[in-house]
Amino acid sequence: MQVSSLCVAKFPLSVKAQLPTLKTQESMATAPKWAQKTIALPPYKRGCHLVTPKIAKEIEQDLSGFKCGLAHLFLQHTSASLTINENYDTDVRDDTETFLNRIVPEGPSAPWKHTLEGHDDMPAHIKSSMFGCALTIPITDGKLNMGTWQGIWLCEHRDHPTSRRVVVTLNGI
């Protein structure tokens, strides 16, 4: 594997070299780091929403300290989802919501047993497992290394908007 010099680190090599002297700021920067934070996203109406700016704002300062690593986003809910998709045209988010509503039956004719929490609840659970509640994104040179057209979506599957918690875990060097 050809790897950029930026993102390869075998930590003890630098420790070894430093033993007789003081650590420099530079060598410190290559050490493994962990950071974890719970973000509260504001309530969004049912549908797919681009939340890259909101997420980035919360973590960009810490991200800047990582030359190479992984960012993990974990939504602590079972009736919404996180996915990565197109970041430009809002029609793509609307069409995706249209698809989800077409594919998952809802209302009186739906075959669900779990109906106590509302007609939109069981469909929301299914959509949550279809798209998933977690994302792992590479960090490169202090930034989320997504493609040009990729963005982070929060998909709210319930009718009633509520705040949603995301546990962000950063790990890298």
Added chain:
Amino acid sequence: MQVSSLCVAKFPLSVKAQLPTLKTQESMATAPKWAQKTIALPPYKRGCHLVTPKIAKEIEQDLSGFKCGLAHLFLQHTSASLTINENYDTDVRDDTETFLNRIVPEGPSAPWKHTLEGHDDMPAHIKSSMFGCALTIPITDGKLNMGTWQGIWLCEHRDHPTSRRVVVTLNGI
């Protein structure tokens, strides 16, 4: 990023501080750790099953040593899946199985070419990619940091129950 003091670690800082003296148990606890284990889940009948207690029992002792990190669960099969969803009402699991069977054709009228391993095999492969075979869950203060209503589901997509292997990898401080 505002991070709790619990979960931020820049490892070499503590190493540096310890050089002149013996390491204490406390400082050791902040060092990067890796653990990996293969768990065999017992055979489950076709459908969705809550396996949080079984998984937790296998890893809780090791988990307790991590203040902050990530737990990765990897199902080594292509006809079952792992997902995170509601942990309370068994109807939610039943309804999800109902949905999967509605959306993926099965039996003589299904359009599959791959039929040698049984009518339930090709649908099982599709369902496995729909929900996925892996989960990554944040670890916080020695526990899986899922939401109140979240649980780990094993979804068995084959008719004949078989034991399923899950490779668990823990990484953190």
Added chain:
Amino acid sequence: MQVSSLCVAKFPLSVKAQLPTLKTQESMATAPKWAQKTIALPPYKRGCHLVTPKIAKEIEQDLSGFKCGLAHLFLQHTSASLTINENYDTDVRDDTETFLNRIVPEGPSAPWKHTLEGHDDMPAHIKSSMFGCALTIPITDGKLNMGTWQGIWLCEHRDHPTSRRVVVTLNGI
């Protein structure tokens, strides 16, 4: 958690032991490492394709240096996907493509607003979120620790084949 001696490491223990002497090659091997590389997959026609050999060839040399860890694959696109599924019978890949085309409407009768980039574009975005654009796979003893029948698939959802970028991040000991 019973863990194999191979894959458990509490890094500072070895550092501590080494302080008075030189590090040996053996002890170095247990240190946390990160590597990251962007791979360009060649253009594939619309459908599901087994890319395990191509991915493995690109990373196998680096992989061999990890006794225990995680490999993260991140596709930087929103109209293709990565999934893990059956690695033997090409019919399984064909049938999965058949399923995706059945479930996501395409063409003049489809309900999409986002049509400027072609009739296959909006369906491609939806399929990308259904299967996802990222995989995390355990590394054990220098190899991707997948099940016997598991393989990495690139699913190309556009009609026109284009090269696809995958950011691979390796982390472990």
